[in-house]
Amino acid sequence: MSRRPGRWELLEHDSDPVPGSPELVEDEAGDYQTLASTIAAQARRLRALAEPDTALKGDYAEVLRKDMNELAADLDKIDDRFSKVAGQLRLFKPALETARTATKSALDDAVEADGTLNKEKAAEAEAAAAEPDKPPTRPDLEPTPGEQALANARTACRAALSEFEDAASTIARAIREAADDDMKDPTGWKKFFKDAWEFTVKALRHISDIAMYAGILLAFAALLIPGVNFFAVLLIAGLISLAANTILAATGNGSWSNVAFDIIGLATLGVGRIGVQIARLGRSATLARAARPAARAARTSAFQRTAWNGGRGIRGALSRFSPTVRTAMRTAHDDVINAARARPLAEYKPSFMGAARGMFDSTAAAYADDLAKLRGEFPGLIPTFRHEVGLNVMRGAAAGSWGVGGTQLTLKGMQYVDEHTQPSPSEVSLVSGGTR
Template identity: 30%
Template sequence: MRETAAEIRLQITKLKAIGNDDTLKGKYVDALQSGADKFRGKLEKSAGRYERVSAQLGKWATELHSLQSTTAAALTTAKSAQADIHRLVGSTDPESATAEKAEKELNPPKKEELHRARRDLAAAQRSYHRAVEDYETQSKNIARKIRNIIDDALEDGFWSWVSNIIEQNIEAIKVTLEVIGYIATIAAIAALAITVLAACIAMPALLLTLAPLLLTFGTVASVVSLGMHSLMAATGNGGWGDVGFDILGLLTFKAGGAVARGVEQGAAATQRASTQAARRATADAMANSPKRDALQLAVRQAKGKTAQKAAEKNLHIFDKTLKAKGAAQQLPKPTIREILAAGGDPKTAAQLKYAKRELAKRGADSATYEAAHQTARAGLQNLGLFVGGTTMDLGDKAAGSSDIFPTKPNIKPYGDAKDWNFYNSSLYDYAP
C-alpha cells in the first residue's frame, strides 16, 4: 500500500507540472490543465487513503509482532513448566490421584521445584491471556480507524452518485441554467412592461394575469438556479460566486417586498397624520374666528322659529368655509415615469404620489411631514433595489462568459471570480 501511494504521488507531481506549465500554447491548453487539476484532486484523495490505511497497518504490524512475541514466550515457558511438573509428579493435573500421591513422597527441595514450576505455568497462562485480550482490543481499534479512513470522499453512496451525475452532465446543466436565466430576465422585463402599460391603458384581463405568473416564474427560476449552482459548487463542478450571486438576487427580491410594505405603511401613516392635522386646523379656525362668534350669538338671540333656522343656516354655511381640506381617500393615478421610479409597481407608485401630495397640502404639520418623508425614503430604497437588481442581472449577463455562445465577449477576471472553488474536484468520486 505504501508503494501504491508513492506511485500515485509521483503521478500527482506530473499532473501538477502540467497544470502549472506556462509554456503550453493552443486552444487545448485550458481543457488539458483543467482536466489535469481535477484528476490530480481525485488522485490526492486516493493517495491519502492508501497512506493513512498503510500507516494504521504499520502500527498494527508492530503491535501484532509484539503480541506474537509475548504469546510465543508464554508458550515456551508453559511447555517447560508442564514438563517439569510431569517429571516430578507424573501428571500436569495437580488434583489427580497420581499427582497427589507423588507430591507427598517428594522431599523438600523437589516440592519447592514443583511449586516453582506451577507458579511459572500460572504466570505464563496469565501473560498469554493478557496478550490475547490486548490483541482483540488493538485489532478492533485498528479496524475502526481503517473503517473511518475508507469512509471518505471515495465512498460510493447516494451523494457520490449525485455528484457524478452532475459531473457527467455538467455541460448540459450549465446550458440549461443559462437558458433559464435568460428566460427569467425576459419574463421579468415582460411583467414590468405589462404592469406599466396596464396602469396607463386598458388591457385585456387575460393579459393582466400574465404579469404575476411571469414574476412567479422568475422567482421559481431563481430558486432552481440557486439549488443547482449550490450542488455544482459543492461537488467541485461550479463556482461559489454563482451561488452568492443567486443568494444576492433572492435577498434583493425579498428586500424589495419588505421596502414595498414600508411604502404602504408610510402612505397609511401619512393619511392618518394628514386627517388629524385637518381636524386640528378646522378646530383652531372655529375657535379663533370673531365672525363665527357673532353668528353663534345671532343664533342664540334669534326670535322665532324662522329667524332661528336662518341664523343656524348662516352659521353652518360659514363653518364649511372654515373646514380645512381633509386627506384624500383615494390613491392618485401614477404616470409611467412614476411607476418606473417605483420599481415598476403601480400601487407603490400611487402610494408615493399620495404621500407627496399630502405633504404639499399639509407640510407644516410635523406628523404629516415625518410620515410623508418616511414614505419617500422607503421609495428611494425601493428604487435603489430595483435599479441595483436590474443592473446586477444585466451586468452579470454582459460581463460573464456564456456556455451557449462560447465566443461571446466577457471579462475574464469576473468569470474567474465566479468560478472560484476551494475544491480541486468533486467532494465525492464514483468509479463504476
C-alpha cells in the first residue's frame, strides 16, 4: 500500500498527500526492537565474561575485563537508541493510519460535493437558458451547497495533514534526540596504543576472522532458513572486519589485501541490496502487466453494473460519459492492478536447484523461484526489464560475494599451513650444528 489513486486534485493535491504503509512502519519498529534486544543480550554476555570468577587468566585479564565493561556500556547506549526509535515508530503508525483515513474520507466528500456542484451548475445553466433576462436569484458571494461541501472537504483535509505533520515532526525530533547521546571512545587512542597495543592487535585479528566466518555461516544459514533477512547482521560483520583489518594494515600488523577483500565484500552486499530494490519494483510492474486482462474485465463489469440498463441501448452507451460510471470503471480497474502489485512474494522452499538458480543467495533464489511460478501461472508472461535486471544483479553480487569469501578462506588456510610448517628454533639449531 503506497499512493492511493483518486481525484486528489479536488483537494488541491496532485496525488495522495499521505502515501505510506502502516504495516511496513510496524515491521520496521519490530526490526529495530529485535536488534535492540539482540544488542542488549550481547551486553549481558560481555558483563558475564568480565566477572572476576571467569576463566580469564594472565596479565591481560584486567585490561580485557575493563574493555568488556566499557564495550557493554556502549552497547547499552546503542540498545537505548534502537529501543527509542522502535517506540517512536510505533507512535508513528497510528498517526499515519489516522491521516490516511481522514484524507480518504475528505476525498470521498469532495467527490460527492463535486457531483452536487455539477448538478447545480447544470440547473443554473438551464434556468438561464429558459429565462435569459431574469437576474440570478442567488447572491454572487453566497456559496451553493455543493461549493460549501467542497470547501468543507478541503478544510478537513488540511486539518488532517496539519495534525499529521505535527505528529511526524515530534516523532522525528525524538528520534534525533535519541541518537544524540555523545557516545565516545572512553579509552582514547593514546592510552589504547600505549597500554594494550599488543593485546589489541591479537584481538583485532580474532575479530576479523570471527566476522569473516560469521558472514560465511550466515550466508549458508540464509539458504536454509527462508524468509529470514540477515542483511543487517552481514553488514555489521563486514564493517567490523573492515575496521579491524584497516587498523591492522595501517599499523603494519596486517595486509591491505584483507582490506580490499572486505571492501569488495561490502560492495557486493550493497549491490545485491540495490538488485533487490530493482527487482521489487520490476516485479510490481510485471504483476501489473499480468493483471491487465483481469483489470479490463473488471472495468467492463463495473460499466455494465453502473450504466443505465446494463450499458445496452443508446442511453446505456451514453452512460459511459457519466462521472459516476467512469469513476466506478476506473476504481474497479485500479483495484485489480493495485491488488496484483501488492501480491506477496511466493513462498520459497530451500532446495539445491533453487539455490543454484539464485547463485546460492537466498533472496535471489526466492525471486527466481517466484518468477518461475508466475510464468507457470500466466503463460506467455514476459517479465519487465527491471524485474530481470534486478534478479541478475542479485545473482552477480552473490557470485562476487562467494568468490571473495572463498578466496579469503583459501588465503587463511595457506597462512595457517605456512605458520604450522615452519621449523622450530631447536630444529634450526640442530640443522646448523650438523653442518659445521
